[in-house]
Amino acid sequence: MATLSRPVADAPPMPSNRRNLLQRIWDAKFVYLILVPTFVLLVIFAYYPFVNALYRSLYDWNGVNVSNYVGMENFATLLSLKFATVDPKTDEVTGEPLRDEAGNLVYEDIRRVMRNNEEEFEDFKAYTSIQIGDRQYHLVAKDPVFIRSMGNMLVFVVADVAKAILIPILLAVMLYHLWSHRWRYIFRIMLILPAVVPGVVYILLWRDFFKMPSGNQQAGLVNQLLGLIDPNLMHTWLGDVNTVIPALIFTGFPWVNGANTLILLAGLLSIPGELYDAVRMDGAGAWTTFRRLELPMLRGPIRLVLVFALIGAVQGYTGILIMTNGGPANASMVPGLWLYQNAFQFNRYGYASAIGVILFIILITFTVASQRMLRSEVEYEG
Amino acid sequence: MFYDKTFFDAHGIAAPTTWNEFIDACWAIKDAGALPMYIALKPNDAQWFWPTGMIGNFAMRSKVEEVNLLHAEGWTFDVEDPTSTIGESITVDEAWVAFNKGILDPAVAPEFRIYAEMAKEWADACTDPQAALAADGNEVYQAFWTGQSKIFMNGTWFISTLVNELANLPEEQQFEWSIFAHPTPTTENGDVFSMGAINQNMNLRNGFIVPKGLDPAKEAIAIDFLRFMTSTEEATKLFSLNRVDEATGVEYPWSYDPPAIVGIPMRPGTEALYPRIDYGEMGLFLTSAPGDTQSWTEWLTFFGQEYLGGMIDIDTVLEEWSFSLEDGLERSLETYRDEVDQAFIDANLP
Numbered sequence: 001m002a003t004l005s006r007p008v009a010d011a012p013p014m015p016s017n018r019r020n021l022l023q024r025i026w027d028a029k030f031v032y033l034i035l036v037p038t039f040v041l042l043v044i045f046a047y048y049p050f051v052n053a054l055y056r057s058l059y060d061w062n063g064v065n066v067s068n069y070v071g072m073e074n075f076a077t078l079l080s081l082k083f084a085t086v087d088p089k090t091d092e093v094t095g096e097p098l099r100d101e102a103g104n105l106v107y108e109d110i111r112r113v114m115r116n117n118e119e120e121f122e123d124f125k126a127y128t129s130i131q132i133g134d135r136q137y138h139l140v141a142k143d144p145v146f147i148r149s150m151g152n153m154l155v156f157v158v159a160d161v162a163k164a165i166l167i168p169i170l171l172a173v174m175l176y177h178l179w180s181h182r183w184r185y186i187f188r189i190m191l192i193l194p195a196v197v198p199g200v201v202y203i204l205l206w207r208d209f210f211k212m213p214s215g216n217q218q219a220g221l222v223n224q225l226l227g228l229i230d231p232n233l234m235h236t237w238l239g240d241v242n243t244v245i246p247a248l249i250f251t252g253f254p255w256v257n258g259a260n261t262l263i264l265l266a267g268l269l270s271i272p273g274e275l276y277d278a279v280r281m282d283g284a285g286a287w288t289t290f291r292r293l294e295l296p297m298l299r300g301p302i303r304l305v306l307v308f309a310l311i312g313a314v315q316g317y318t319g320i321l322i323m324t325n326g327g328p329a330n331a332s333m334v335p336g337l338w339l340y341q342n343a344f345q346f347n348r349y350g351y352a353s354a355i356g357v358i359l360f361i362i363l364i365t366f367t368v369a370s371q372r373m374l375r376s377e378v379e380y381e382g
Numbered sequence: 383m384f385y386d387k388t389f390f391d392a393h394g395i396a397a398p399t400t401w402n403e404f405i406d407a408c409w410a411i412k413d414a415g416a417l418p419m420y421i422a423l424k425p426n427d428a429q430w431f432w433p434t435g436m437i438g439n440f441a442m443r444s445k446v447e448e449v450n451l452l453h454a455e456g457w458t459f460d461v462e463d464p465t466s467t468i469g470e471s472i473t474v475d476e477a478w479v480a481f482n483k484g485i486l487d488p489a490v491a492p493e494f495r496i497y498a499e500m501a502k503e504w505a506d507a508c509t510d511p512q513a514a515l516a517a518d519g520n521e522v523y524q525a526f527w528t529g530q531s532k533i534f535m536n537g538t539w540f541i542s543t544l545v546n547e548l549a550n551l552p553e554e555q556q557f558e559w560s561i562f563a564h565p566t567p568t569t570e571n572g573d574v575f576s577m578g579a580i581n582q583n584m585n586l587r588n589g590f591i592v593p594k595g596l597d598p599a600k601e602a603i604a605i606d607f608l609r610f611m612t613s614t615e616e617a618t619k620l621f622s623l624n625r626v627d628e629a630t631g632v633e634y635p636w637s638y639d640p641p642a643i644v645g646i647p648m649r650p651g652t653e654a655l656y657p658r659i660d661y662g663e664m665g666l667f668l669t670s671a672p673g674d675t676q677s678w679t680e681w682l683t684f685f686g687q688e689y690l691g692g693m694i695d696i697d698t699v700l701e702e703w704s705f706s707l708e709d710g711l712e713r714s715l716e717t718y719r720d721e722v723d724q725a726f727i728d729a730n731l732p
Contacts, residue, residue, distance in 0.1 A: 066717060111701045125705070207518070214513045215417035215530035239515030241693065325424055328515040328687045346676035 050360075053353040061350035074354035080142040082124060086113055088134055097134070110138045146355065149326075149333040155245060156334065157313040163255040164309035165302060171256065172264035173290060188265070191258035203322045206251045210237040222250075238324055241331035248320065248332055260305045267301035268294060303370055310366045314359060335359055383564055384544065386532045388557035389416065397562040401500065404565035408508035411532050418508040420531035423686040425679070426519030429535040430505070430686060431669070436580050437500065437567055438667025441493040443577040446664045449480040452726060461577045464660040472664060474672050474714045475722045479730045481711055486668050489704035496572045497667070498689070498696050505690040508533070515691045529555060535564070578661040670710050673717055677710025 025032065057075070060068045088097040088105040098106040110129065114121035127144035130137050141147045171191070178184045194202075211220035212234060219227060219234060226233035237247035271294065279293050317336035320326060326333040326341070335355055343352035385397065390407075393414045398404040408418040421429045442449075446459040446467075453470055460466040472480075480486040488494035505511050526534035527547040534540075548556050566580035592604045610616060669685070670678035681703065689699035715722055 062717060065720075109698065109701065111698070111705065115705075210516065212513055212516075214510055215420060215525065216528070217525070217530045236512040236516050239512050239517075239691075324516075325518075327424065327683070328691055329683055329693055341679065342676075345679055346674075348676065 053356050056350050057353040057357045059350040060348075061353075062347045063349045064347070067350075070350070074351050075358070077123070077142045077351070078146050078354055078358065080124070081127075081147065082121070082140050084110065084113060084121065084138040084140050086110060086136040086138065105134060107136055110136075110140070114140065145330050145333055146335065146338055148330060149335045149338045152245060152332060153314060153334050156249070156316075157310060159249040160313040161306060161309045163249075163252070164257055164260055164305055164312075167255045168257050168260035168264050168305070169298070169302075171261045172268055173294065175261070175265055176268040188262065191256065191261050193258075194256070195258050199318070200322065202252070203319050207238065207323050210247055212236045239328055241329055244324055244328065244332045248323065251319070251323070260308075263301050263305055264298060267298045271297045303373065307367065307370050310370075311363060314363050314366070383562050384526060384534045384536060384540065384559055385562065386526075386529065386557050387560040389414075389529075389532050397560070398565045399562070401565050401567040401571050405503055405507045408504075408533075412507070417510055417531050419533045419535070420517065420522055420525035421509050421514045422517035422519045422522055423511070423514045423682075423691055424517070424519050425682050427517075427522050428519075429522065430501075430509075430514075430690065431682065432535060433504075433564065434497065434501070434669055435665070435667060436564060436582065438493070438497050438669075439663050439665060440567065440578070440580050440661075441497060441572070441574040442666040443661075443663075444574070445480075445485050445493075446662075446666060448483075448485055449476055449666055450664060451479065451730065452476055452723065459662055459664070461662045464662050466662045467664050470664065472666060472672070473721070473723075474711065474718050475724075475727050477668060477672060478711050478715060479727060481668070481707060482731050486666070486707075487704050488700045488707060493574050493667075494700060494703065495696065496574060498685075498699060500567065500571060501685075501690060502696070511691050515687060527551070529557065581661045581663050668707055671707060671714040674710040674714045676713065677706045680706040680710075 058069060058071055060066060060070045060074070086107050088107055090097055100106055110126045114124055114126075121140065123142050124140040125142070125144050127139045127141045127147055129139065175184055175187055178187070209221040210223070211217070212223055213219040218224065222237065223234040226235075235243060237243045275293055275297075276289070279289050284292065315336050317334050317340060320332055320334055321337055321340070324332045326337050336359070339352045339355040339359070342348040342355065389395075389411075390397065393410065395407050395410045395414075396403075398407045411418040419429065421427055423430060443459075443461050447453075449472060450457075450459070450470055452473055452475070457470060458466065477486060484490035488498075505514075522531075522534065523536070523540070523543065524547075525531045527544055528551075544559060548559070564580055564582045566582075567575040568579075569576050592601060592608070596604065669681045684694070684702040684706065685699055688694045688702075689696070694702070
């Protein structure tokens with residue numbers, strides 16, 4: 001930086017710190033000038049939409065002719081949850097619980113219960129329920145699809161983070177310990193090659209892998225393999241609300257992520273050889289070397305991969321859009337896709353902006369947490 | 383409705399004309415070990431929601447005058463006269479009044495229940511609902527020409543694709559195709575189907591609209607353009623069949639849909655695929671609120687995926703439908719608030 005600073009002879013007197021700062025800025029004016037277009041574009045295309053989304057999240061805005069200020073109502077709708085209990089129906093005369101032909105207790109439908117208690121449950125819809133004893137406990141929400149999408153997002157966050165770290169670490173360590181540098185190079189190329197296949201192709205292939213036989217069409221690869229074990233194992237994985245999430249998580253198996261593997265491999269390659277010599281002299285085996293030396297030294301790359309995986313899992317929806325469109329029956333909905341549908345299918349831009357703001361808060365929380373983790377750890381210098 | 387005539391003939395299945403014959407034909411196809419229709423219970427396959435409008439409007443014909451209250455003076459509905467509905471439409475405030483009176487409330491009006499029962503009957507007989515939940519709309523075309531399914535609902539614009547794709551298949555996989563008009567419900571399916579038959583071309587309301595309140599100069603340009611587009615000479619050009627594709631050499635002797643515009647002749651030498659029959663029709667059957675895509679998307683989910691997919695029963699779907707439609711109509715009243723006649727609503731709803 002010293003090369004950019006030079007004293008200005010006729011500069012007016014001012015406090016030395018401030019003078020030094022302004023002087024340095026003036027001296028580096030061409031550098032700042034060159035940066036201006038970048039920041040102007042950043043402000044126009046990144047910061048302005050973001051600030052506008054914050055502002056619009058306070059409106060009922062359809063993008064055309066309706067733009068009513070609603071304060072925090074969009075957020076209240078998104079996050080409103082209530083419990084409702086339903087007891088079995090009873091005979092009006094005897095007071096005994098009513099039972100159907102199979103002997104099961106009969107309950108009023110939760111939708112009808114809410115309709116009959118409109119003051120308490122106005123705008124609420126059924127989300128999920130459990131039965132404890134004879135009583136049904138219903139969780140109802142103003143936007144049950146959003147609540148479901150948040151639950152799905154958490155599942156995908158855990159799964160995606162695990163997939164983004166565990167398999168790549170395993171692969172990176174195996175590659176690192178290959179004796180042959182030539183083979184290590186070949187495997188690195190092989191790992192990164194699939195990344196050049198367009199993601200859509202990959203997703204469409206997996207959608208076909210899950211297919212059941214239909215008409216004269218054969219089953220997809222997954223069902224063909226399962227059929228070899230037992231034909232009863234074949235299933236419409238993407239068409240069942242109970243299996244669609246596990247199927248989406250399974251997609252991409254064995255989850256070889258070339259980019260993450262290379263980041264982690266680069267981390268391993270930066271570990272000084274002396275440290276390996278030291279642990280070897282201490283008699284450490286492969287597992288101890290991994291646990292005591294390699295894993296701690298990989299914390300930096302792991303955090304990087306972790307943050308990218310978190311951001312992808314919170315914001316991502318492309319794969320789900322193509323594979324299931326959030327279905328069946330919204331069972332695989334995620335917040336990003338719900339945002340997209342509200343904005344571009346329902347013209348509820350204000351509401352969609354509110355979803356975006358909530359996602360932003362979640363992401364910023366994750367990012368700040370990971371930064372704090374970074375600061376709290378000891379860094380190893382190479 | 384495109385069908386695999388080779389398969390139908392081989393198994394002695396006749397092309398159906400009534401709804402009940404259609405259901406029977408589907409079961410016969412399944413008994414022969416094939417899949418009648420490959421559908422996707424998603425927004426990008428119209429096969430499962432297209433009939434809703436046709437059958438729903440048919441079922442509701444007796445209610446047209448009760449709903450279309452803001453009609454022109456002296457207007458009456460005549461099912462046998464398609465022109466009787468020209469210039470009339472159901473507005474959001476009319477729909478709101480009819481919904482609150484129960485005429486268009488799915489939880490109350492019997493026509494909605496009848497349609498829901500028929501749709502489920504069709505889903506079970508003619509499709510594989512589980513596969514349909516996982517399928518995507520862009521697969522359904524190929525499923526027909528590759529023989530995966532035996533019936534495919536689409537427009538006549540599909541003909542050229544079908545002919546080309548079949549020509550590309552090995553000879554042993556090719557089949558003779560034909561079409562039948564969408565089967566019509568009859569009084570066997572309910573008394574609500576006593577006024578005419580299904581309107582397979584939907585109605586004469588598909589077309590062009592010049593919005594109210596346009597600048598007179600712009601209005602004149604718009605009307606001039608529409609007169610040009612609907613002139614005999616220009617409209618005839620839109621029927622692009624009865625030609626030979628220069629690239630493939632494939633001949634297209636068929637006509638598209640029989641012309642809907644009075645006075646537009648079929649091209650010389652073309653063959654009509656089915657006779658044009660029209661009834662007076664109004665778009666009454668509200669799957670969703672006018673101009674409200676949210677209630678439409680909700681309907682696609684709870685009616686298509688949850689109900690036809692076998693996750694919820696008929697009572698639940700009608701309740702959901704009612705809630706969703708009510709919410710959607712409230713949103714539409716807000717969206718079109720400048721056109722809503724509040725005095726009309728107040729006068730008709732206690």
